[in-house]
Amino acid sequence: MTTHHHSTELAVRASGLVKRFGEQRAVDGIDLEVHRGEVFGVLGPNGAGKTTMLRMLATLLHIDEGDAAIFGRDVRTEPHAVRRLLGVTGQYASVDENLTATENLWLFARLQGVGRAEARARSAELLEQFDLTDAAKKPISAFSGGMRRRLDLAASLLTRPPLIFLDEPTTGLDPRTRGQMWDTIRDLVRTGCTVLLTTQYLDEADQLADRIAVIDRGVKVAQGTADELKSSVGQSTLQLQLADPADLSLVADEARRLLGEEAVLTPEARRVNVPLTRTDQSIDVLVALRDRGVSIESVTVQKPSLDEVFLALTGHDTQEATGADDAASHTDHDLQMEASR
Amino acid sequence: MSSVTMTDPDVLSGGDTRVGLADTVSQTATLAWRATVKMRRSLEVMFDVTIQPLIFTAMFAYIFGGAISGDVSSYLPLIIPGLIGQTVLTACVATGVQLRTDMDTGVFDRFKVLPISRIAPLAGPMFADLLRYFIASVLTFSVGIAIGYRPGGGFLGVAGAVLLAMLAGWSLAWIFTLFGILGRNAQGVQGISLLVMFPLTFLSNAFVPTQTMPAPLRAFADVNPVSLVITAIRDLANDGAVTANVGWALVGCAAVIAIFAPLAVRSFNRKM
Known part of the structure; x- marks a missing residue:
């Protein structure tokens, strides 16, 4: 890896990222540097701003403040170039429910300019690789959660992008399926892909990520290897x-x-x-x-659980952090209660 | 690392090249293909262009025929083109509602993040819907012929009328596409679309001659693009004549496109 002349180049470089939703700052000045070939985990509870940050980097959300670049291409001014470097797999499987697995892959390959013959070959190859060949002609509605995630990931890999965003790739999956997904992601990394993944689970970040950033209420509260984070608690x-x-x-x-x-x-x-x-x-x-x-x-x-890492890093637990999302639903009564404490 | 990198060096060094015309056309065609597959899979979305023309054509002809034209067979040359206008307009409403439904699914996020033309996810389904307008107008003509309608324009006249109906559907769909893009959810889009569709349908010459309408309504009905299109369809199907009315219908369609297409494309781009 070190011999490659691009090895010092950053896959993701973001500084001072801010995203506002009304009064709330969902992402509040995050800096991020992801090196080529590494798996970078963004860890945080629900509502911490992980997905928002990922969507900003993926050109899906407008960047209110700050700068971001993917392999040196400015996310704001060169969105098209950025999109060509990215594969994005969302929190909710983003494949077409009305199409079969084969048709989905064919669709996304053709859209990206892959020729007919190659689209067919590449789709078959990915279905094989993701253990979906038997289900190739089945409607997606008959797919299990794990199969959907795998198909979604396969759809992101059609053009072999050098950088993959995985937004909570195993949230909602049972432990066995989660393990399979981890293996799949590890294989992906072996092919030289750079991966930026978000997760709510410390053990997932631990299993997969070389480095981890902990995000809370839109702010990066810590960064380091899994061991470094755990030793802090x-x-x-x-x-x-x-x-x-x-x-x-x-x-x-x-x-x-x-x-x-x-x-x-x-x-x-x-x-x-x-x-x-x-x-x-x-x-x-x-x-x-x-x-x-x-x-x-x-x-x-x-x-140590994520809760404890959180408690140690932020002084509050993950439930409270989730509460930030519900701030709007707080009544005046709640606020007075807090004020009088 | 043995596999070095998956990156094509061209990709890393290439400029922020916009999508060319050829790619845009090919991506639009691919997304139109997707829309037709969806039509085949969920036939209930086709009810408005299949079952509805079957029922409405017979129903309107037999209910209003005697009252308006004395008997059913002399009403048919008036009502069949009118019903084509109405059915195509109904199909346009579904275009907007389905776009909203589509935009709310996860797959649309993937379209957004792919390096594809920003307009293709809008244009693809719109072109696929030409098929729906085709089915709607052919079925309406067929039911009409089955109950005694004899179009004087012959096959060519009817074929011309069908083509015009498809073009009109595509043009008017821009109105409902705009609602689809701006709407909060499918129900809301459906609601506002029906609110616009009913006046456009009934304040026209679709079912009755406009002469008996009060002056203000008649003034609207006479310039209503739906009226213009229906008049042109009557000329084509009943007389096989390419009249000035056909020209006016094309002008009407062009006007709708000129107003609503830029608005729709602009709001769509803001969401892509």
Whole structure:
């Protein structure tokens, strides 16, 4: 990769991107640099502005402020050139429901100037590659969610674009289908494609992305590799439910003494979360608590979730971030409640 | 990396070349093909150009024939061209509604992001709908002939009338296409379209001679492009004559296109 003379060139370069919807700034000054050949993940909860940002970069939404370029081509002034470099697979499968899989691929190939014979060959090849050959002549309405996503992705690859946008490629898919989709995306990357993907799932970003940007309320709050992000919240969490809430402070003391970590207490639920850098540290904590006679009702060790990454990075959880979308539905009463707190 | 890159160097270095005319035509043809496949798959969208002419032609002829022209057979030369105008206009409404429905689906997002002519997704379905106007006018003529209509213009006259009906449908469709682009949803487009379609149909010479209308209504009915087209269809089908009325019909169609096509294309481009 390093020997290629284009390797230093950026596939995506965006600075100060802003998108306003009325009063709300859905995207509020985001900078982004995606290198050629990498898989870049944009992680964030529903309503964080991920899809809006992607649509701006894909020429689908007007850029209110800031600049964006795809392989050096200005998104605003050279939209046609940008479109020729892009394959976009949306959050909702954007294939034609009234056509069969073959007809869909044929349609999109022909639209992009692929000759008749080649369109037929390329469609068949992609159906084979995406394991859709058996369903080639079936109406899309008979397709499962996973099959639709695969067809949608296949439709984005007809002209072998050098950059693919994947907007939440596995949202709503069952775990098995999600795994298959991940394999498909990995294969894609192996062919030399640059991928910019958005996701709500940390494990998806973890599985696929070389680097991750965390987006919240239209702002980039962190960027780094999956390991870097996870280490910012500890590798995993020891969750304890205690019989007696009076023991909570005791657990906090032990966490501080043994691990040097601050435990998160939830007295109402008699629960305490202890961040761990290694999972086996949980044993040290449990042994210490037994020695001090703390009665424990339940024990779980959890890997960090997006919620925890979020809490650590933004100080609020993903549910609250989603709430930003519903701001309009807040009544005056809610606002007064918040003000009086 | 062994496969180096999927990028064609030309693509990276090429300018922001606009889509040429040949490509635009080919993309429009491809999208027209898509529209015809959709027509074949969902035949219910064809009811307005199949079932409706069958029922309306017989119904209008037998209900109004005696009252307006004394008997059904002398009403047929008046009503058959009128019904062609009405049916084609109804088909135009569906053009707008279906464009809205189409624009609300995910596949339209893909059209937007493809490096294709911005006008092709609009032009493709519009050309495919020529087929609908063709079916509507041929069926109306056929039902008319079945119940006793004998067009004096013969085959050529009728063929000319069908061609004119198709052209008129394509021209008038720009009005409803504009509604389709501007409308919030399919229901809204349907509502506003019917609101415009009914006056255009009934404030015309489609069903009755305009002489008995009050002066203001008659003034509108006489310049209504729908009237102009229906008069021309009567001249062509009944007399086989290419009269000045045919010229006026073409002028009417041109006027509708001149006003509504730029508006539609402009608002469509804003959404593409």
